[in-house]
Amino acid sequence: MLQKLSELFSASRAPAGYRPGVTLEHLRRNLGLASFEQTELTVARASLDDGSLQLEIVERTESQLLMHLVMTEFVLRVPATREGMASFELHHTGSVRRTGIRCRQRAGDAALLVGLEAGLLADSMLQQALMPLDFKRLRIDLQARQWCVRLEHMGGSEVVNRMPAFRRYIALSREQRDWLLESLSGLQRVLRTL
Numbered sequence: 001m002l003q004k005l006s007e008l009f010s011a012s013r014a015p016a017g018y019r020p021g022v023t024l025e026h027l028r029r030n031l032g033l034a035s036f037e038q039t040e041l042t043v044a045r046a047s048l049d050d051g052s053l054q055l056e057i058v059e060r061t062e063s064q065l066l067m068h069l070v071m072t073e074f075v076l077r078v079p080a081t082r083e084g085m086a087s088f089e090l091h092h093t094g095s096v097r098r099t100g101i102r103c104r105q106r107a108g109d110a111a112l113l114v115g116l117e118a119g120l121l122a123d124s125m126l127q128q129a130l131m132p133l134d135f136k137r138l139r140i141d142l143q144a145r146q147w148c149v150r151l152e153h154m155g156g157s158e159v160v161n162r163m164p165a166f167r168r169y170i171a172l173s174r175e176q177r178d179w180l181l182e183s184l185s186g187l188q189r190v191l192r193t194l
Helices: 002-008 022-031 110-122 124-130 174-193
Strands: 035-040 043-047 054-063 067-093 100-108 135-153 157-162 165-170
Touching: 022 035, 022 043, 022 054, 022 067, 022 157, 067 110, 067 174, 100 110, 110 124, 110 174, 124 174, 135 174
Parallel strands: none
Antiparallel strands: 035 043, 043 054, 054 067, 067 100, 067 135, 067 157, 157 165
């Protein structure tokens, strides 16, 4: 009986009512990019019209008691100038109003944190795009000779409730879309110099 219960509530099991790829399709319309190709059921590739920014967008679920969330994660890969391993998280500072961006190191060389913070502070366009951006998670990892940025936005997601039954897509507004693309372009600019 315990085995059946653990299988029922397992994190690897897709939640009841989950429709793979549907949230990605909503997001495709929100982004309005000419180059958007769904490569797998829950993965898509997108790029700006000029090809300067190429992204992978991954749909993932998060189960809760009588509901689940379908989130989209924007993944940007940038070649690194050095080899190593490091992990960072970026957050807004300020308890009521956003006052800045803080970078926290989770693992790796401390010298990389100094370089990353200096690069973030020096790029004013990146700062202007990150401050109003409503992101839930923003993680930057260095593995071998590649930077990987994973940004999970609050928009471009779906809430599915079982009782009472409803399904709601949280759209990515035009302003948030512009700040998102500018932030990812800025992060790509900064990481290429590290």
